[in-house]
Amino acid sequence: MNDLVKLTQQNEIAIITIDNPPVNALSPGVPEGIVASVEAANADPTIKAIVLIGGGTTFISGADIREFGKMTSGEKPRIALTPKLLIIEDSAKPVVVAIHGQALGGGLETAMAGHYRVIADTAQVGQPEVKLGIIPGAAGTQRLPRLAGVAKAVEMCAVGDPISAKEAVALGIADRLIEGDILAGAIAFAREIADKPVVRTRDRNEKLAGVDPAVFATARDTARKTKRGQPAALAAIDAVEAATKLSFEEGCEFEGQLFNECLFSIESKALIYAFFGERTVAKIPGIGKETATYEIKSAAVIGAGTMGGGIAMNYANAGIPVIIKETAQDALDRGLAVIRKNYANSVAKGRFSQAVMDQRMALITPQLTYDGFEQVDIVVEAVFEGMALKKEIFGTLDTIAKPSCILASNTSTLNIDDIASATKRPQMVIGHHFFSPANVMRLLEVVRGKDTSKEVIATSMALGKKLKKVAVLAGNCRGFIGNRMLHPYFRESQFLIEEGATVEEVNKTLYDFGWAMGPLAVSDLAGLDVGWRIRKEFRHLEKPGVRVPLVADLLCENGRFGQKAGCGFSKYDENRRPVPNPETAAFAEQVAREGGIERRSISKDEILDRCMYALINEGAKLLEEGIALRPVDIDIVYLNGYGFPAWRGGPMFYADTVGLKKVLARIEEFEAQHGSDLWSPAPLIKRLAAEGKTFSSYETQA
């Protein structure tokens, strides 16, 4: 019927195949092609039933998300899918939807407009719209409760996670599980039902009655906690609830109003930006898809501590055999015990079976020697953060590992080029900076040295995807992207308590903004001694006369290392709940007295702007230095490694929503108050603000 949708026939069965790779999104032309094919099949007297299937690896993965920007910018009107789905549902001949791969968003909505659904046993279905800051906009909130029941529909629309084929059949979303050839199974099913009367999903109301109102109240409470700052989850619940109170037509009307409100929200723009951003960061200018890569079939990790153990789990989870080496048996045993406990917890929570855990444990080889290192394709060093030790290890690896073996360091701040200088193969050396806990956090900073080869970079980016990480390429500077920006962010949070803000005010301000935790709480969680040790190592680099925060050092000198010591900026009870620590207030007053700082009450606005604009200003400097390729790389780092709220898009996206002229004006105010050493506006911000531009207009210089 058009290039995107084909109509063929197998005797009395019409087959409509969607051909819009790679994910069969409902791009313009796809819904129209489906409708035209359904109408043609109904007009053909030889046809008794219709099968709708996706070509390639999947059914429909949803509306074409790229179209939303054109709708919100006014470039094109919103193309409602609902009326088109009614044509499918009103087909006189039964429509059997064959689902393989995934049916997500508009894909599931299209499937539910069919009269039957058969599903491959490996397929998934879901309404993930809430993860984009919107809700199902093609009657998903009205048909899903009719098939799966109200409670499950509320959960699927408000949380957004997909469900398995098996669960879809159990719930009534799908009618039959197909093992093997999905098309053949669908055609056979179509023949079975060809003569049965057609029942439209919208007329199936039996599951809408007698719903306990607590279902909605509980879902709203959960959404307020887990989807803080995101109105779409609550809107989705309202829309599903409307299905139990209104007619199908009125319910669709109400859903459409809520959908539009969400689509035009800043939260949705930010979440859609983040969705595409995760895919943009995989594209490295100058290192195209044609770049050769090394095959990673085996790995070794040096260090079985928190990071090393988590890194080894990432490889085992990806099915890659991995050696984990320690220098002492007790340390090795401790490391393996933590890995085993982590897996056992996942089994206990039903994430996977004991058999899967056993398979993964079998892929991990603990040892105290370098045996087998001569055969592995990559070694990841994850030892103590000291340059001398890292150089010693890389020097040894250089004599053992095969020439094509990638030598990666998990260092969080040290210089990759210095580490590479301990080898004769700097082109094979790279940073793989995982974030703790390494088996959970999605971010992987891939840090290129000056000699790192394109092939090693390309391999690392592809490996990140295989390890189910979001890999972001960073240049080699102290702290790379994330930690480099965190430094002034933490600095300002600590200056603020010296100047009169309380720890609780600072933490709450940033928490209310959307961060998972406030900066002083994060410092307490990470351990104040970590920063204390780094400050002592780099003290000689500090510019004389430039103010530095002092309270953290005083806390450390008194053994107040944070949560692990029961107190740091805050005190922590046995459940690690924070309460004010009077010592911190006393140290802050002492520092202010000795430093001639006049303490005052500080507004939430100033707290927010001092912390956020310090972060953003440093991010702009990273762009100018080429450490970060694009603003979106910085944003993806912060969304996936630092608990920055995804519905704010990231620090650079947030700066654009504030407006760079305003951001610059505030930075210049702080510069006037605190000096240029701390607050010199990044030239890039000055240039973009002067030109009336945004970070999103910035083109990488790489």
Ligand code: T1G
């Ligand atoms: N629209 C446009 N492009 C999409 C897309 C979509 N829905 N889904 C994926 N892509 C692109 C993606 O950007 C990438 O592009 C390529 O396809 C491969 O994707 C009407 C309003 C389906 C699980 O939220 O979750 O329907 O980088 O790398 O790892 O009420 O893509 O190659 O240029 O992610 O195999 C609801 C979003 C939309 C699903 C496949 N649907 N997609 O993962 O491949 S709203 C979604 C995904 C909606 C209705 C509402 C995943 C995937 P490029 P990929 P993957």
